[in-house]
Amino acid sequence: MPETASKAITPAVETGSSANRVRFENVGMRYGVGREVLRNISFQLDPGSFHFLTGPSGAGKTSLLKLLYLAHRPSRGVIEIFGQDVAQLPRKRLPALRRRIGVVFQDFRLLNHLTALENVALPLRLAGGKSSQITGHVRELLSWVGLDDRMDATPPTLSGGEQQRVAIARAVIARPDILIADEPTGNVDPHMSRRLLHLFAELNKLGTTIVLATHDLSLLERFSANLLRLENGELVGNSASSDPVARGLVGDASVPAAPSGSSGAPAAAHAGPPAGASDVQPSGRQQAD
Amino acid sequence: MALGRADYNILPADARAGGLLPWIIAVMMYLCALAIFSAVSLQFGIATWSENLERSFTIQVPAETAGQADFDVLIHTALSQIEGVASIDVLSRQENKDLLETWLGKGNVSDELPVPALIDVTLAVDAQVPQSTLDAALSAFPGARVERSASWLSQIKTAALSIIANAYFVVMLVLAATLAVVTFGTRAQLAAHQSTILIVHHMGAEDRVIAREFQYSFLKLGLIGGLLGTAMALLTIVILWLTFKVPDVGLVAVLIENWFAVLFIVPIPLGAALLTMLTARFTVFSSLKAVL
Numbered sequence: 001m002p003e004t005a006s007k008a009i010t011p012a013v014e015t016g017s018s019a020n021r022v023r024f025e026n027v028g029m030r031y032g033v034g035r036e037v038l039r040n041i042s043f044q045l046d047p048g049s050f051h052f053l054t055g056p057s058g059a060g061k062t063s064l065l066k067l068l069y070l071a072h073r074p075s076r077g078v079i080e081i082f083g084q085d086v087a088q089l090p091r092k093r094l095p096a097l098r099r100r101i102g103v104v105f106q107d108f109r110l111l112n113h114l115t116a117l118e119n120v121a122l123p124l125r126l127a128g129g130k131s132s133q134i135t136g137h138v139r140e141l142l143s144w145v146g147l148d149d150r151m152d153a154t155p156p157t158l159s160g161g162e163q164q165r166v167a168i169a170r171a172v173i174a175r176p177d178i179l180i181a182d183e184p185t186g187n188v189d190p191h192m193s194r195r196l197l198h199l200f201a202e203l204n205k206l207g208t209t210i211v212l213a214t215h216d217l218s219l220l221e222r223f224s225a226n227l228l229r230l231e232n233g234e235l236v237g238n239s240a241s242s243d244p245v246a247r248g249l250v251g252d253a254s255v256p257a258a259p260s261g262s263s264g265a266p267a268a269a270h271a272g273p274p275a276g277a278s279d280v281q282p283s284g285r286q287q288a289d
Numbered sequence: 290m291a292l293g294r295a296d297y298n299i300l301p302a303d304a305r306a307g308g309l310l311p312w313i314i315a316v317m318m319y320l321c322a323l324a325i326f327s328a329v330s331l332q333f334g335i336a337t338w339s340e341n342l343e344r345s346f347t348i349q350v351p352a353e354t355a356g357q358a359d360f361d362v363l364i365h366t367a368l369s370q371i372e373g374v375a376s377i378d379v380l381s382r383q384e385n386k387d388l389l390e391t392w393l394g395k396g397n398v399s400d401e402l403p404v405p406a407l408i409d410v411t412l413a414v415d416a417q418v419p420q421s422t423l424d425a426a427l428s429a430f431p432g433a434r435v436e437r438s439a440s441w442l443s444q445i446k447t448a449a450l451s452i453i454a455n456a457y458f459v460v461m462l463v464l465a466a467t468l469a470v471v472t473f474g475t476r477a478q479l480a481a482h483q484s485t486i487l488i489v490h491h492m493g494a495e496d497r498v499i500a501r502e503f504q505y506s507f508l509k510l511g512l513i514g515g516l517l518g519t520a521m522a523l524l525t526i527v528i529l530w531l532t533f534k535v536p537d538v539g540l541v542a543v544l545i546e547n548w549f550a551v552l553f554i555v556p557i558p559l560g561a562a563l564l565t566m567l568t569a570r571f572t573v574f575s576s577l578k579a580v581l
Contacts, residue, residue: 071491071581097493098493101493111301113300
């Protein structure tokens with residue numbers, strides 16, 4: 001990952017550290033005075049683990065993600081993120097936690113008046129990064145997601161797939177401790193989908209906890225990760241996915257290495273996968289509770 | 290785009306365009322400037338005026354007494370012996386006639402009309418002359434009566450002070466209206482760009498970062514409005530001064546004689562800018578509190 005990005009936030013390489021653990025305990029959530037849309041949710045995401053969140057429409061996936069990216073407080077229960085009980089945490093302390101969480105929204109939520117480059121640079125800017133340091137890393141990442149020639153384009157002029165890649169680049173540029181993505185591969189072709197999952201896997205290897213909400217069954221079959229399944233506002237499954245082989249990622253020579261930043265050269269310029277690319281799989285597999 | 294444009298605004302350009310806001314602020318500051326100028330110049334004018342009048346009084350001597358030979362010399366001698374008297378001005382027959390013509394009409398004051406003599410006496414600064422001393426000095430002039438300005442001056446001062454108080458009240462009202470306008474303007478901008486604000490908020494932007502996006506654009510709008518309003522007020526004062534720069538035009542004369550009161554309106558643009566900026570900042574903070 002870009003060097004600036006890794007400096008902008010606390011590195012998440014402390015796999016196993018309870019400080020970066022996410023814990024939900026008997027969590028309920030409601031909007032206003034309505035009925036609970038999430039009930040009795042309990043699970044734990046270990047640092048550096050990789051999870052798919054799945055379930056039918058209306059099951060509560062988006063609400064659960066809102067709790068994870070601190071857009072909503074639970075109506076009951078305990079949510080512990082980075083060792084903090086977010087239900088009790090004062091509002092003024094939430095931004096610092098949010099900066100350690102990357103989010104890819106289903107509707108992208110890019111700022112239409114900013115270019116792709118500026119959109120991706122935004123998290124680093126909010127983290128206090130200097131423009132001179134930000135520039136190179138943002139360009140490198142955008143180049144890696146195939147947007148070399150679209151960096152100066154504004155979102156309304158980008159295709160859905162391009163917008164999605166910008167949104168993903170924005171979410172990962174600051175190398176978050178937790179990456180939350182809502183249908184992150186919904187608008188891209190299979191090849192780009194594999195590339196993006198490869199990027200997520202690389203991040204995961206570096207210690208980032210990943211939560212991907214998806215309806216894509218093929219993704220679940222191809223990619224080995226823990227599975228959180230929601231139905232009607234309740235967690236009905238919390239286990240490893242059935243197929244442990246990360247098909248489509250493992251040994252795929254067409255997938256270049258994610259930008260490392262440490263070499264100083266854009267990773268996308270590599271002729272092939274770097275050493276160790278063949279074992280690109282999410283880490284931190286979690287057993288069923 | 291130069292990615293070096295790291296100081297780009299998070300909010301789109303239209304969030305920083307004030308629309309009519311600078312003009313509304315300009316009108317507010319124009320009213321504010323005129324009210325402050327009126328209040329300050331009236332305050333200075335009344336202070337100077339009352340200081341002069343409080344040291345003076347008028348002696349009125351009936352026509353039959355004033356008709357005696359060498360009256361002017363006698364009265365002058367009698368009054369000049371009083372300690373603290375700085376000047377004695379016995380009005381001539383013609384000056385008395387001029388005064389009466391104001392009431393009776395020009396040419397209606399005949400020489401046969403018995404006109405009392407009027408003597409203006411001014412005391413030295415801080416001098417006090419008791420009524421008994423005056424009575425003793427005027428004992429040789431039967432029917433002589435002393436009219437002190439202080440008796441009616443207090444009423445004029447009260448009236449002037451109420452005008453000044455009203456002017457400051459207008460200033461307060463205008464400032465309150467400006468606060469309300471800026472608050473509504475900020476809220477409108479917040480509502481118009483809610484989605485953008487929520488995105489950066491969820492990315493971890495602190496409230497002060499978002500407030501900064503607004504406060505500096507509102508600072509600029511306030512400064513522009515303040516400069517426009519103050520410039521218009523100065524222009525109005527200059528026009529007033531050019532139009533009424535003749536003596537004896539009442540209140541306007543008091544205003545233009547104390548032209549230096551304009552110094553009190555010079556800081557208005559800066560005040561408007563700060564007021565607008567702080568109002569916008571406070572509004573953003575209070576609005577964001579509603580968001581987790």
